[in-house]
Amino acid sequence: MDIAIVQRAVLGxxxxxxxxxxxLAYEGRSEGISGMTAGLWQxxxxxxxxxxxxxxxxxxxxxxxxxxxxxxxxxxxxxxxWIFALAGFCVGTGARMANGCxxxxxxxxxxxxxxxxxxxxxxxxxxxxxxxTLYPPGGAL
Amino acid sequence: MKKATLLSxxxxxxxxxxxxxxxxxxxxxxxxxxxxxxQWDPRLMSMFVGTQLVQWPVTRLLRARGKxxxxxxxxxxxxxxxxxxxxxGALLFGVGWGLGGICPGPGMTAALTGGSHVVMxxxxxxxxxxxxxxxxxxxxxPATR
Numbered sequence: 001m002d003i004a005i006v007q008r009a010v011l012g013x014x015x016x017x018x019x020x021x022x023x024l025a026y027e028g029r030s031e032g033i034s035g036m037t038a039g040l041w042q043x044x045x046x047x048x049x050x051x052x053x054x055x056x057x058x059x060x061x062x063x064x065x066x067x068x069x070x071x072x073x074x075x076x077x078x079x080x081x082w083i084f085a086l087a088g089f090c091v092g093t094g095a096r097m098a099n100g101c102x103x104x105x106x107x108x109x110x111x112x113x114x115x116x117x118x119x120x121x122x123x124x125x126x127x128x129x130x131x132x133t134l135y136p137p138g139g140a141l
Numbered sequence: 142m143k144k145a146t147l148l149s150x151x152x153x154x155x156x157x158x159x160x161x162x163x164x165x166x167x168x169x170x171x172x173x174x175x176x177x178x179x180q181w182d183p184r185l186m187s188m189f190v191g192t193q194l195v196q197w198p199v200t201r202l203l204r205a206r207g208k209x210x211x212x213x214x215x216x217x218x219x220x221x222x223x224x225x226x227x228x229x230g231a232l233l234f235g236v237g238w239g240l241g242g243i244c245p246g247p248g249m250t251a252a253l254t255g256g257s258h259v260v261m262x263x264x265x266x267x268x269x270x271x272x273x274x275x276x277x278x279x280x281x282x283p284a285t286r
Contacts, residue, residue, distance in 0.1 A: 005164070009184040012163030013191020016246075019155035020192075021199040026148055028209035029216045033156075033245040038270045050149045055249055057153030062250035065161045072161060073251055075258040076169045077242055087241025088248075088262035090233050092269020095245060097230025099220065102244040105231075106189060111196035112204070112217060119223050120231040125175070127235025132175040135240070 020108055023054070030112065032104025034095035077137045160250045163188040168242030168258065175239055230273075 024030055027050065031039065036051040066073050095101040098120050100109060106124070109117020164170055164184055173182025209215060238244050243262045251259045 006183050006187045009163040009165075009187035010191035010194070012159040012161070012165075013188035013193075014195050015155050015159030015162065015191075016188070017159075017192035017195030017199070019152045019159060021195055022148055022152040022155070025199065025203060025210050026145060027216075028203075028211075028213055030218070033249055034270065037245060037249065037267070038274060041271075041274075046145075050145055053146045053149035054153040054156075057150040058157045058250050059252040061154045061157030062160070062166075063253040065157065065166075066251070066254040069161075070254075072164060073166045073254050073256055073259075075256060076167060077172060077258075079168075079241070079258075081257055081261045084241045084243070084258040084261040085265045087237040087243060088265030088267075089269045090237025090240065091244060091248075091262075092237075092266040092271075093273045094230045094232070094234025094237060094269075096270055096273030098227050098234055099218070099230070101234065101246070102238075103246050107192045107196055108200075111193060111200040114218075116220060116223055116227055120227060120234075123228060123231035124235040124238060127232045128239030129175040129177070131236055131239025132172050136176065137169055137172045137242070 016103075017107065017111075020103065023050075024108065030104070030108035032101050032106075032108055034092070034101035035099075035104050038096060079137070156246070157250045159188075159191075160247055163191070165247050166251055168247075171242040171244075171247070172239070 020030075020032075031051075033055075036054060039051045040048055040055075042048075091101070095104075098105065100117065100120060102121075102124065105114075105117035105120040110121065160166060165188060170182050170184050173180060174185035176182070203209070203215060207215065234244075241258070241262055243259070245266065248259060248262050248266060252263055
């Protein structure tokens with residue numbers, strides 16, 4: 001295990017925590033990425049603008065990183081496109097049913113000691129591990 | 142520009158920088174976190190540890206303060222019940238996560254890069270969000286997060 005990779009990921013995580021902390025401290029609402037995306041169609045116009053601003057800045061910054069380091073965004077799983085289409089539908093539907101995604105439950109929910117979030121995060125990981133075990137990256141379905 | 146909007150823009154940038162540093166924009170790195178054994182990828186777990194180093198104390202301080210920086214009440218969700226809807230949704234989410242190695246954070250960050258895997262993922266992700274919001278669920282818990 002490369003320690004530099006771990007350090008970078010911990011630092012990256014801390015910045016993600018800082019990002020949600022800023023919004024939480026200002027808005028007083030814990031909302032992850034799926035909540036913000038779904039919230040573009042819900043709530044007051046002021047809330048929608050804030051969510052839209054966050055998501056646009058995030059996508060533009062992502063684009064800047066892609067221009068400067070496209071390798072960091074490459075798909076090396078060897079999986080066909082329809083798998084990603086299926087994955088997106090499961091993730092979108094599941095996130096709304098569970099009231100949160102990796103960021104909403106895994107970051108914000110865990111930090112406020114929510115039992116629902118802990119259960120959700122453990123189930124996310126259990127299901128993902130089961131799928132990856134049955135269908136390893138680079139392997140055939 | 143309003144202060145709240147400026148703050149949201151900064152927070153969005155911070156999120157993308159964090160995601161890039163954590164190196165979780167490559168789906169294989171996320172799938173690797175679910176492969177036990179020698180190929181196990183430490184990035185996802187390290188990222189989670191990093192988020193809590195900041196998120197946990199901030200949440201604690203805010204709770205102790207009881208108000209936001211604008212002196213407004215905190216609006217934490219108060220759902221307590223671990224119900225069937227939560228569990229089924231979480232399992233479905235996990236299946237998708239294990240299939241694609243993408244969750245909403247990395248997906249939305251890569252939205253403008255045009256990679257075919259991201260485009261496919263986001264198109265059906267948005268459909269999934271809308272579909273789930275339109276279905277009336279038995280438990281009557283409103284989707285707020």
